[in-house]
Amino acid sequence: MRRIQCRAITETVASLFQDACIHLPPDVIAALKRAARSEKSTLGRQTMKSILENVAAAEDHLLPVCQDTGTAVVFLELGQDVHIVGGDLTAAINQGVRKGYADGYLRKSMVHRPFSARKNTGDNTPAVIHTEIVPGEGLRICVLPKGGGAENCSRLTVMPPSLGHEGIAEYVVHLVDECGCNACPPLILGIGIGGTTEQTMLLAKKSLLRKTGSNNVDSEISKLERKILSDVNMLGIGPMGYGGSITAMAVHIEVFPAHIASMPVAVNMQCWCSRHREATL
């Protein structure tokens, strides 16, 4: 049995959010550079150049890459031999969000009563926390500040199983055609297939944590990833929707078995500014 102090969790969460909002992961920067090189439209290439200048400006001036520093999404992998001490785990994470967003001059974007008063909570809490219990005595914390513009274009559906992979590809391409230009392309499309409705959306979101452009190890799934990427890039939406050949940089699909009657499909849309950071205690 290993003991982990809440204080350490708070400090880790605070610094992970600050780092995530200022420094993009190397795999995302590499994908942006590939997009900048392969984009066919002149305005699209200029836009990609500005996006890369922005990534550098954020590093230079310690400014958030994007002003929408997001909903604080936290994924925990909690070892079953860990004992959390010195407080309450959820409160420790929220304290980390509070501290990280204040110390890092990050925007506080959460509102109470989203259907009416929409009053800002003032400190970007509460975090959205997903906990998985795993073997071992470590605590892996992964943060994903999720911007509103791309999240607003995310969708969930339950398809008749008879539609198969072609139905899924068609659904995703149609969705990107409809609202992709609002989601800050070039996009990363996180797709969940299977499970129950809440499970499939979680699969879609978690797939965004994969290295950008890495394919699923299952060859049938990776073939579908490549097909959807190719179809989406035929749409012509391009960087920021100004027209071009690179609408999406990557498609990540995660699959879970489903009920004999069901084929839930979720698309979690991620803007080019794909931020995530992790640490293990």
Next chain:
Amino acid sequence: MLVLAAQGSNTLNMKTRCIALPISDKDIKSLKCGDSVLLTGSMLTARDTSHKKMTEALAAGEDLPFALNGQTIYYTGPTPVRPGHIAGSAGPTTSSRMDKYTPLLLEHGLKCMIGKGRRSAEVKKKMLRSGAVYMAAIGGAGALLSRSIKKIELISYPELGAEAIYRLEVRDFPAVVINDIYGGDLYDSGQAAHRRV
């Protein structure tokens, strides 16, 4: 005024023009969708809740603490200012959420909007009628756009935090014209030019 030639030569967008704010009718007439511009002058920031508040005040016959006539509104909610900096990160937010409120603001003389993403058919029709333009800044490029902000001043609704209305003094703020006063829409024409399905 044509100031610099951007690289490449095969699309709509070959030159970047400098435009002074408040924008003149003459400049509005000269702009075409797909034009790259660098804006210098003064603009107001406003987003979801401040739009709701502005339109509620106007509908109730109240005056706003600033003139909308000839004004430019930038849809943004910047990050807090770090000590030693002029402004925080300040990229555009999705404009469609402001569509519901925009027709009334156009009736009160709003001339230019900056955001990202498509506008509704109603807003586009109203813009044509009132001779207003819609531009996009690069979504997510908050750090880069911050460098164009030379002064930031709180104007209204301080209780809204990032959603308050600020006056920004900008220099060479980069944007692309999406909707011109001739019915052009870059999201339509840009995509159509590159669509292969």
